[in-house]
Amino acid sequence: MKVTIKHWHAVAQWRWDTGKSEPNSDDSEGDVCGICRVPFEGCCPTCKMPGDDCPLIWGECTHIFHMHCLLKWLGTAASKQQCPMDRRTWGMPTKFSLVAVPC
Amino acid sequence: MDARLRRVNKEIADCKNDRTSNIRIELVDNSPFHLKGSFPGPEETPYEGGNFDVDIVIPPSYPFQPVKMKFITKVYHPNVSSASGAICLDILKDAWSPVLTLKSTMISLQSLLCSPEPNDPQDAEVAKHYMTSKTSFEDTARYWTEIYAGGPGSRAAKVASPGARDEVAIAGLDPQHVTRFENLGFPRNKVIDALRRLNYRGGNVSKITEDRVVEELLKP
Numbered sequence: 001m002k003v004t005i006k007h008w009h010a011v012a013q014w015r016w017d018t019g020k021s022e023p024n025s026d027d028s029e030g031d032v033c034g035i036c037r038v039p040f041e042g043c044c045p046t047c048k049m050p051g052d053d054c055p056l057i058w059g060e061c062t063h064i065f066h067m068h069c070l071l072k073w074l075g076t077a078a079s080k081q082q083c084p085m086d087r088r089t090w091g092m093p094t095k096f097s098l099v100a101v102p103c
Numbered sequence: 104m105d106a107r108l109r110r111v112n113k114e115i116a117d118c119k120n121d122r123t124s125n126i127r128i129e130l131v132d133n134s135p136f137h138l139k140g141s142f143p144g145p146e147e148t149p150y151e152g153g154n155f156d157v158d159i160v161i162p163p164s165y166p167f168q169p170v171k172m173k174f175i176t177k178v179y180h181p182n183v184s185s186a187s188g189a190i191c192l193d194i195l196k197d198a199w200s201p202v203l204t205l206k207s208t209m210i211s212l213q214s215l216l217c218s219p220e221p222n223d224p225q226d227a228e229v230a231k232h233y234m235t236s237k238t239s240f241e242d243t244a245r246y247w248t249e250i251y252a253g254g255p256g257s258r259a260a261k262v263a264s265p266g267a268r269d270e271v272a273i274a275g276l277d278p279q280h281v282t283r284f285e286n287l288g289f290p291r292n293k294v295i296d297a298l299r300r301l302n303y304r305g306g307n308v309s310k311i312t313e314d315r316v317v318e319e320l321l322k323p
Contacts, residue, residue, distance in 0.1 A: 034202035035166060037110050045106030073201050076167050084200040 016040050016056050018064055034084060035069035044068040059083050060091040107165050111135050114205045126209045128159070136161040139175070140209050144252060145217045149244035150178070153252025157212065158188070159205065169199035170208055179240075179247040179275075181221040181230035190215070191225035228299060232275050236305030243275030274299045280308070289320050297322075 018031075018040065032039050033056075043054035044066035057067035063085040065073075073079050074090060083090050112135060118128045131137045138159040144150030156175040162168045172195060174188035182191040192215055194203060203211075224230030233240040249255060250268055271278050274295045280303055284294040297319040301311055 036106055037113050045109065069201075073167060078167070078197065078199060082200075084202040087198075087200070 014041075014051075018056070018058075019062075033066045033069050034063075035065055035073060038066070040064070040066070058093065059088075060093050061086050061088050107161065107163070108135065110166060111161055111205075117204070118206050121206065124206060124210065126206050126213075128205060128209075131158075138205070140172075140205065142209055142213050144248060145213055148217055149241045150180075150216045150248050150252070152255040153248035155212075155216075155252055157209065166201035166203075169195050169203075170205065171195075172208065172212065177247060177251040178216070179229060179244040180216060181219045181224045181226060181233050182215060183229075184226050185229055186226075189225055191220075191223060228302065231302040232304060235302055235307050239275060239304050243272065246272045270295055275304065277304070277308075284316060284320065287317070293320060 031041075033044065036045050038044065040056055041050055043050040046068055047054040055067050056064050057070050058064045061083050063083050065084070070084075070090075073084055074081055080087075081090055082088060115128055115130075115135065115138070118124075118126055126140065126142050128138050128140045131139050138161070140157040140159050141154055142157075144153040144155060154176070155178065158173050158175050160171040162171060173190055174183055176188075177185065178188070179185060183189070190212065192211065194200070194208065194211055219233060221230040221233045229240075232243065246269070250273070270292070271281050276295060276298050280298060281291065281294050284298070285291050289297075297316060301307075301316065301319055303311055303316065
């Protein structure tokens with residue numbers, strides 16, 4: 001039998017590479033930004049398009065947020081420049097490699 | 104949709120779906136920014152068996168600003184104002200973090216009931232009572248749970264006849280002490296007020312002279 005493919009549609013999905021192998025397996029809160037509660041793959045409440053325009057940020061403490069959400073928090077006096085999760089002073093890791101990967 | 108509205112709606116739904124934490128949150132009016140939360144008093148505390156209602160207001164810049172909470176149900180606790188229900192808890196003030204939620208904050212309130220911090224009081228009189236005699240403090244807290252939070256002991260009967268409430272027990276005083284000063288000719292409610300202000304309880308009783316009490320009673 002000979003099959004001729006006339007046309008095909010490719011479907012791609014992406015997610016942020018947060019270092020976790022399985023996204024959202026049992027912990028339903030695992031993959032949302034702790035500040036706005038929107039999934040990492042969505043965008044922060046001020047953005048309209050997810051993706052590179054609304055990236056994630058990741059601190060020395062390994063906690064991850066939407067960058068815009070975290071910067072908004074650090075911009076308040078109440079934050080004392082601390083990570084919302086562990087109250088350690090927010091710092092950027094020396095090696096910063098957060099990229100969108102196909103999955 | 105507004106970010107604050109979206110987050111709050113999510114949080115309300117989370118509480119509804121969670122049957123393990125015993126935290127309930129309901130709307131007060133049509134706004135999702137004014138809520139009423141409630142939780143059962145923690146076990147093995149004087150608050151056990153009671154149901155505690157909390158008034159919740161979501162501020163405009165939530166979650167970057169702490170949620171406002173105060174007790175609706177009267178609570179006898181060093182870190183809760185016995186008059187207004189105002190709460191002294193760090194996460195409701197300068198230790199707030201935007202990753203805290205309505206549920207986690209309510210759970211913190213519940214655990215505050217388990218572990219009073221009399222050194223950082225909201226209600227100084229209650230804190231003094233706690234430090235003078237923990238047993239007597241717990242008796243009073245238990246009585247408050249019974250009459251205000253529907254704790255063990257029949258709530259219906261107490262509410263039906265508020266006159267039956269024991270004002271001496273509410274103030275955490277010894278009925279014998281109250282009677283003694285009442286017999287000097289002072290009105291009962293004045294005696295209760297004065298003895299409560301003086302923290303006339305436990306080991307303090309021997310330190311406060313009768314003259315000191317009379318002096319307090321004679322204050323205009």
